Amino acid sequence: MSQTIEPAWVHRGFEAFSRGAFDNGGDNLYVNAKGIIEMIHRFDVNNDGHVDIIFPNAHGYLERGPTWIYTQPSDKNEVWPRQTLPNDSGWMSRAVDVDGDGYLDLIVVNGENGVTSELDSYIYWGGPDGLSGERTVLPTVGAYDVTTVDGHGTGRLDLILPSAWFDHHNPGVS
Numbered sequence: 445m446s447q448t449i450e451p452a453w454v455h456r457g458f459e460a461f462s463r464g465a466f467d468n469g470g471d472n473l474y475v476n477a478k479g480i481i482e483m484i485h486r487f488d489v490n491n492d493g494h495v496d497i498i499f500p501n502a503h504g505y506l507e508r509g510p511t512w513i514y515t516q517p518s519d520k521n522e523v524w525p526r527q528t529l530p531n532d533s534g535w536m537s538r539a540v541d542v543d544g545d546g547y548l549d550l551i552v553v554n555g556e557n558g559v560t561s562e563l564d565s566y567i568y569w570g571g572p573d574g575l576s577g578e579r580t581v582l583p584t585v586g587a588y589d590v591t592t593v594d595g596h597g598t599g600r601l602d603l604i605l606p607s608a609w610f611d612h613h614n615p616g617v618s
Contacts (some may be wrong), residue, residue, distance in 0.1 A: 448618040487539035489548050490515050490574025497524075498537055498550065511552055513536060513575065528567055529577060533557040536589045541592055547571050552607055561586035565605065 464557035476482050489496045494516035511534050514524040535555035542549040554563035567586040568575045587605040595602045 462611070467478075485549060486497055489513055489539055489550065489570060490568075491547065491572060492516070492574075498539065504575070508573050509534065513550075515574070527575065529566075529575065529579075532563050533535060535587070535591045538590050538592070541570070542592065543569070544600065544604075545571075550575055551590050551592075551603065553584065555586055555588040555608070562588070565590070 461559045468606050473481055487498060488494060489494055489498070490594045494514070495515040496516065497514045504553065511531050513527040515527065516526060519552065528551070529550070531554055532617050533554040533556060535553050537550055539548045539549060543553065549570045550568040551565070552568065553565040555561065557563060562585050565582040565587050566579045567582065568577065568579045571578075582603070582605070584605055584607065586607040588608055591604050592601040593604060594600065595604075
């Protein structure tokens with residue numbers, strides 16, 4: 445896990461934002477009447493009381509990049525620190541308290557990377573200081589989404605990872 449400071453684009457106000465559009469990667473975003481970008485789903489992964497932004501990857505690309513988490517600095521004019529978590533395509537992520545310890549964990553599922561669909565997914569464990577980078581590997585094949593539910597009535601969350609297979613080894617015959 446690495447922590448770097450990267451430059452960020454800064455736009456302020458409803459007028460500036462209303463001229464733009466959120467592509468597929470912004471399906472969870474909207475601009476309120478005060479010109480502030482807000483998320484339908486909000487997550488505070490480092491427990492500092494501020495909403496953080498999680499980017500597992502982009503829609504429609506089969507890249508093998510990491511998951512980036514940008515956390516809000518105490519001063520809005522400062523650059524947002526970026527935490528990098530490794531994965532192998534980052535198709536979808538969910539922030540949820542998987543183990544019930546009161547801290548958000550991050551589940552990252554890896555659907556395919558342009559080479560294979562036989563990719564593991566991960567749970568990155570959260571704690572009092574946020575995500576530590578410690579992870580549990582989940583053997584998955586073509587996992588494109590994840591949801592959590594107490595499916596057995598035990599009081600503990602179970603993970604449901606719907607899968608699809610894209611055979612990169614067989615070009616097919618017509």
